[in-house]
Amino acid sequence: MRRNCKLILVEGLCGTGKSTLAERLNGYLAKKDISSHFYDEGAVRHPTSLNGHAFFREVEYKELLERYPIAADEISSRVINDESYYLIPYRESMAPFNGMEALYSELKSHELCWTPSPVATLTEFTYLIQGQWSRFANLASTSDEVYVLEAVFFQHQIHDLLRHYQVDDYQIEQHIKGIADQIAAMNPVLIYLAQPSVREQQIWISSIRSKHHYATEQSIRFMEYRKKIELRLIDLLPFATYLIENENRDWEEVFSKVVWAIGSKC
Known part of the structure; x- marks a missing residue:
């Protein structure tokens, strides 16, 4: 394992083996007595993804609490307050809001990422x-655990930026570099899995996944x-x-290269 590496990012297009190899890598680290956490792109309580979070500005948030006084304490206990911005995770464990369909609908209508139209400006996003x-990164700095994340550093960011904000290449670059600056102290390693032909890869994965x-x-x-x-x-x-090219889909060979890349030996 590379010295002081606390984050492994696994990226690539659909069907390049990201999830399978990232999960296997997490198991490999465990066998090496390296404490690690694996989160796929849709994991519950994901430490970096804001999918399933409602976004409110300060005035909007206060008005929300006033409209739903019965749920105000529960909302306040969940909220992430970042300056004058408020993020409310609503996708996970909605049990406390059972029977409050209006509240759930309002939270969903303020979704930050999974939305047909953006509720935040590009700068806010x-x-x-x-x-x-x-x-x-601050939370991870308090432990010796290693995090293995797939598809959230490139894939989620680029999809949201292009879908919601129609950004140009430079804006994508600045957004990603800004994230990279936040996690640089974790000494990350990024593994990018690729196929030579995107066309062949897309045709193959479309047939596999129907x-x-x-x-x-x-x-x-x-x-x-995107590539x-x-x-x-x-x-x-x-x-x-x-x-790491995986043209032949030889997953054993690819995994060996992944292990080598993080500084271990099979």
Whole structure:
């Protein structure tokens, strides 16, 4: 294990093996008596993802508490307060709000990430995302545990930025570099899994997962664009990065390369 590395980021396009290899890596670390936590992109109580969080500005938040006085204490106990911004996790464990459909609907309508239209400005979104990564890094600094995260450093960020804000390449670069600055003290290692042909990869994964929209021309062009951005970002990050090609889908070989990349031996 690389000295003082407390974060391993596993990235790549759909079907490159991110989840499987990241979870296997977590098990490998455990066998080496290295305490670690693995979070896939949809994990409950994810330490960096703000999916399933409602966003309110200060005035909006106070008005929310006034509208739902019965739930005010419960909301206040969950909220993440970042200056004049408030984030309320509502997707997980909604039991205390049972029977309060209006409240749940309002929280959902203020969703920060999973939304058909953004509720935050680009500046607010970037600030909130980077703040969450900063809180994660501060929390991680108090323990010796290693975190293995997949698809949240590149994939989630780029998808949200392009879908909600139609940003350009420079804005994506600044957003990602801002996150990288927050976690640099964790001495991260980023593993990027790739296939030579995005088109072939999309066609293959669409058949495996029975999701035919993955192989549409629009989806293929988007993934080609995403890969281009991500490969450029790899060279700009202030920590160790490794590009691992898995053209033959030889998962044992790929995993061996992943282990080597984090400084261990199989």
